[in-house]
Amino acid sequence: MDDKDAVILRMLMDNARTPLTEIAKAVGVTDVAVKKRIQKLEREGVIKKYTIVVEPKKIGYNGVALVGVDTDPDKVLSVAHELSKREFTVSVFVTTGDHMIMTEVWAKTGQDLMKIIEEIGRMEGVKKVCPAIVLERIK
Structure with missing residues (x-):
C-alpha cells in the first residue's frame, strides 16, 4: 500500500459513494487506475465491505x-x-483495557435498553456488565 492507496482509503472511509473521478483528481491518476487500486485493496482484504x-x-x-x-x-x-x-447488537469488539468485550447496542426505549443489559448479564460466563449511554455521536 502506498500514499495513493491511503488517500483512496481515506476518501472512501469518509464517503463510500465518492465518485471515482473525484478520487482520481485527488490522487492524480485516472479513474480506471483508481478502480484497479480499489479492486486490489478489496482482493487483499484491506477493504472488507461497504x-x-x-x-x-x-x-x-x-x-x-x-x-x-x-x-x-x-x-x-x-x-x-x-x-x-x-x-x-450493532458491533462487538474483543478488547484489552477496562473490559474484555465492548459492544454497541441499540434499543427503542430506555426500558428496552435495561432489558438488553439484563439479558447480557444473564449470559453464561458473563461476570460484569458496564453500560455507558451514548448522548451524541460526534464522528
Whole structure:
C-alpha cells in the first residue's frame, strides 16, 4: 500500500459513494487506475465491505449504549460470538483495557435498553456488565 492507496482509503472511509473521478483528481491518476487500486485493496482484504452510517434516533432507536462486558477468561469468545448474533447488537469488539468485550447496542426505549443489559448479564460466563449511554455521536 502506498500514499495513493491511503488517500483512496481515506476518501472512501469518509464517503463510500465518492465518485471515482473525484478520487482520481485527488490522487492524480485516472479513474480506471483508481478502480484497479480499489479492486486490489478489496482482493487483499484491506477493504472488507461497504456500509452506511445510520442515525439510530431517526429510525426509532432512542437508547444507544456502549457496553463493557467482563467474562470468565475461557468464555470471552463464546460470549462475543453470542452477542454478535443478537438483533440489538450493532458491533462487538474483543478488547484489552477496562473490559474484555465492548459492544454497541441499540434499543427503542430506555426500558428496552435495561432489558438488553439484563439479558447480557444473564449470559453464561458473563461476570460484569458496564453500560455507558451514548448522548451524541460526534464522528
